[in-house]
Amino acid sequence: MATMTIRMDDRDAELVRRFASFEGITLSDFARNAILEKIEDAHDLQELRDAMAEDDGQRFTIQEILDELG
Template structure:
């Protein structure tokens, strides 16, 4: 298991520790989950951008058009 050291000023340290405490998480779990969520969000955005570029020439249909076609 790896160990990561993080340098923070006193204000940031207190804020992060208090936030984790309020959410009933130990500091290590909170930081790990937060970092992994950020990586997942960035990956999702990169994937969306790639798909958008690959399909930008495809015909788009609005919600209103779909509802009308379905008789809703």
């Protein structure tokens, strides 16, 4: 397992410690979750941009979809 170091000023560090404690999770779990969520958000945003670029403008009503599904 890798170890990473994050540098921040004392005020921010205390805020992070308190928040993790309030959430009932370790500092490591909080940092890991926050980092992975940020990566997932960036991935989701890219997926949205890709979908918008490929959008041909065609839309379907709920009824059309239900009829198609049978």
